[in-house]
Amino acid sequence: DAVVHWFKMDLRTHDNRALSLASEKAKDAGVPLIGLYVVSPQDFEAHLTAPVRVDFVMRTLQVLKHDLAKLNVPLHVETVEKRKEIPKRILEFLDEWGANHMFANMEYEVDELRREAKMVHLCAERGIAFEVVHDTCVVPPGALQSGSGKQYSVYSPWFRAWLAHIHTNPDLLTLFKAPPTFSPAARAKVAVLFDCEMPQVPESKRLSEEDAQRLHAFWPAGEHEAMDRLEKFCQEKIGKYHQRRNVPSEAGTSSLSVHLATGTLSARTAVLYARNRNKVKKLDAGIEGVQTWISEVAWRDFYKHVLVNWPYVCMNKPFKPEYSNITWSYNASHFAAWSQGRTGFPVIDAAMRQMAHMGWMHNRCRMIVASFLAKDLLIDWRMGERFFMENLIDGDFASNNGGWGFSASVGVDPQPYFRIFNPLLQSEKFDPNGEYIKKWIPELKGMTNKEVHDPYGRGAGAKARKAGYPERIVEHKDARARALAVYKEGLERD
């Protein structure tokens, strides 16, 4: 006999709802608890998971295996080559260990939900209880409705409802207990599982030695690292977050997205720690930086709610169906210039080079480069969405899809399409001294504060050319006019 917890994107022992329930169940029944994680190369392909992200997950699993072993709980990690075989393999595993109870936290993407629903049926047919619970959002999807019973599609009223819901249900911020230590006798029953080798990363997702070294230094894995980052951020930076969060040259944000996306940190813990730093119970009172940060963590919940309420966003469709008819450009050389950071727009190129180097990009820059691709280059935003997933360490379907929809004006942003970012103005506003640009584009180090944002337009063309920095691939003014016309035409066409 045993109880199994199926880990997915919840790779932590603390404040993990399903794991906590599983460990209670196992303790009460006097049986061992087993952790299971399935490596699915086909899911990595289907979800375009970036090698840097796969690597982070694998490193996290090592830490988790070690932490669980200290509690006498094994973590069995196994590769299942064909994703349609996953349910069958899990059932076999449950059978091998005589487990009649399994727990998991719910994932809301369409493929994952379908798989879970199927597993619930298959388990029930065999008399196995499979409990799938809400965990990843602070407020579970479905909990918030407008006065007229509708789901919110606009962030601000949704956020007010989110705050009110937590204030009336303070238990939503009660953390779940980590599993207790299991007895040596329980350990002995599942002893062979402790010695299992960790599977290899599929070849197509492996990092080169050089990339691995650099990226491991940026992104140490595991829940302890996540907690350290959270505590340090709450002590040192959160107070100024509202002022510094839009300055890409500074480390003014938490860099916790990879941990929230991998589940090495729960959103509940993040919000609770921030609130405790504030020393007031309400989430929308007290220190401004704390309030702002909590409202950003809430965006993550928001996009997951959107995904659940409008699942067609998982199927390559824009949230606003009326934007389905835009005539996108598929200009390969423009896309290559954008993705390789050589558009001739320094702020765009710096941001794309930051992502290539770190697997992460500052939020302000994500908005600028996304708007540039969809509006200035009129390239299908879904190509940008894919490219981000293929390169980000924190790639998360809901947040990425939401961010791209928002930036391309086809998503939940109530603003109309004619709000088009001017990359030059964005650059001057958020990187006035060009520090961010110079960090990522060494060719532009010798430019003055004025030249650095637009060397060819500001009389520094010869210098830029000599340094090997490319000329602009489009003129913003013309590109803007073209975008307005093409969006309008797409909207008017049936």
Ligand code: FAD
């Ligand atoms: P902080 O500013 O410290 O924020 C704390 C946490 O709140 C973040 O870690 C994140 O979990 C959440 N958060 C903050 N802003 C947002 C937001 N706008 N939407 C959703 N969650 C948010 N975030 C991802 O986690 N994965 C993605 O794949 C992703 N793709 C994006 C694509 C585009 C086009 C845009 C505009 C944004 C995207 N974001 C994505 C949101 C945001 O850029 C990152 O979460 C943020 O930059 C991460 O840095 P941080 O942890 O220092 O954030």
